[in-house]
Amino acid sequence: MGKLFRGIFVFIALLQATSPLYGQPVKEIRATHLTYQRYLGETLSWKLKTEEFLKKGEDYFEAKNIYIENIPKGIKISAERGRYLLREDKFILTGRVKLYTEKEGEVYTEELYFFPKRDLIEAPGEVLIKKGSIEVKGEGLTYQVSLGDFKLHKRARAQFRF
Incomplete structure (x- = not known):
């Protein structure tokens, strides 16, 4: 999963190399309506918008109205804001965060942490x-994606609709 984000940084490095200030360090890159797709062979694996x-x-980016999708694992995440810290391999997603999983349903929260290399999602x-x-409804969530281990930590209350 970390290859997706490494690919984004390679893309950005190419932008830097072709800039008119070639050889000069670029402190900041801005883009609007960015879409990044990663393929494994001919199959779409990741999508980031x-x-x-x-x-x-070199190791940080932030985004507004971010959407991340891992097609093979059936995960979709959207949020108003997102930050990615390369050294920690950590996404910090905030503001109306929605996590959709094919197996577990939909999760709504205001803050979510996504660790792509560890296949881990947490909501504090x-x-x-x-x-x-x-x-x-409850507090604190841990989802180990590859194992399908989905845990709600505190004050779980269930409601059924018929």
């Missing part, structure tokens, strides 16, 4: 999980 993209330094605050006619 943002309305506004800002790269600062309140979460709402919806799947079919069931809604579960």
Whole structure:
């Protein structure tokens, strides 16, 4: 999963190399309506879209209205804002965060951490999980994607709709 983000940084490095200031370090890169897709062979594996993209330094970028999709694992994440820290391999997604999983349903929260190389998703605050006619509210979520291990940590309350 980290290859997706490494690819983004390679793309940005190419932008730097073709800039009129070639040889001069570029402190910042901005883009609007950025779409990045990663293929494994001929199959689409990853998709990343943002309305506004800002790269600062060598190991950090931030985005507004971000959408991340891992097609093979059936995961989609959208948020108002997102930051990626390369050294920590960590996405910090904030503001109306929605996580969609094929197996577990939809998760709504205000803050979510995504660690692509570790296949780990965490939400430290309140979460709402919806799947079919069931809604579960609670605090703290851990989702180990590759294992399918989905845990809600505190104050879980379920509501059923018939």
